[in-house]
Amino acid sequence: MTSSRWHAHGNVYLVSEDETLTPERVREQARGTDGIVQVVRAGLDVLEIVIWNPDGSTAEMSGNGTRIAGAWSMDRSGATEVRVVVGPRTVTVRAAGEGLYESELGEVKVGARETVDGIELTTVDVGNPHAVVVGDPDDVTRVGPLLETHPRFPGRTNVQVVRIDGPGEVTARVWERGVGETAASGSSAVAVAAATHAEGDVLVHFPGGDLRVRLCDGQAWLTGPAEPVG
Numbered sequence: 354m355t356s357s358r359w360h361a362h363g364n365v366y367l368v369s370e371d372e373t374l375t376p377e378r379v380r381e382q383a384r385g386t387d388g389i390v391q392v393v394r395a396g397l398d399v400l401e402i403v404i405w406n407p408d409g410s411t412a413e414m415s416g417n418g419t420r421i422a423g424a425w426s427m428d429r430s431g432a433t434e435v436r437v438v439v440g441p442r443t444v445t446v447r448a449a450g451e452g453l454y455e456s457e458l459g460e461v462k463v464g465a466r467e468t469v470d471g472i473e474l475t476t477v478d479v480g481n482p483h484a485v486v487v488g489d490p491d492d493v494t495r496v497g498p499l500l501e502t503h504p505r506f507p508g509r510t511n512v513q514v515v516r517i518d519g520p521g522e523v524t525a526r527v528w529e530r531g532v533g534e535t536a537a538s539g540s541s542a543v544a545v546a547a548a549t550h551a552e553g554d555v556l557v558h559f560p561g562g563d564l565r566v567r568l569c570d571g572q573a574w575l576t577g578p579a580e581p582v583g
Contacts, residue, residue, distance in 0.1 A: 358582035361417040362561035363536035368425045376409030383407040400426045401438040406531030414480030416539015419444045424579035442480045455576045461547045475548040482510040483544035490514045490526040497528020515545040524558040536561025543573045
């Protein structure tokens with residue numbers, strides 16, 4: 354088995370070519386990481402992956418995970434662009450210079466604002482589920498675990514608490530489904546951008562670092578770093 358550790362603003366994933374991964378093996382191997390990116394198929398310009406959470410569950414999508422997968426593939430092949438297939442979605446990842454990569458994530462669906470147990474939120478679908486709360490980001494440790502497992506979300510949900518700093522700029526913290534609080538999250542960056550801005554460029558500040566989101570006609574592009582650990 355070949356594996357390596359990569360991170361994106363402190364969001365650490367183990368990239369693994371192990372074909373025998375099971376929830377039990379994932380729980381053992383993913384300790385100290387935010388999950389495992391399992392490479393199922395690797396070609397010159399296409400990569401098929403499965404994203405595992407540390408608790409042994411799988412995720413439909415991960416913005417940082419797919420970007421890491423693309424960077425891992427380009428590091429091996431020397432290419433500057435790769436298509437990353439995760440479930441039904443294909444994400445195109447391109448080298449953007451200076452250790453940055455742009456991911457063309459595709460469609461983003463923003464739901465109507467609703468209230469769950471007194472918490473006002475907006476649901477966002479980025480290929481995986483999100484519940485975005487506008488408020489004090491430090492409140493994420495309270496509302497995150499409450500909403501993640503709430504009956505309103507039978508498959509569980511990722512949770513973000515976001516503060517709007519101004520036009521095109523927000524600050525957020527993330528409670529990731531199956532993980533807990535993480536330093537940064539790519540799909541969460543898209544979710545908070547889409548929940549607070551209709552279109553345009555949005556700079557998202559996370560404790561681990563900044564990610565840039567571009568929204569246009571219901572589609573999202575995400576730019577951020579990815580590099581091997583050690």
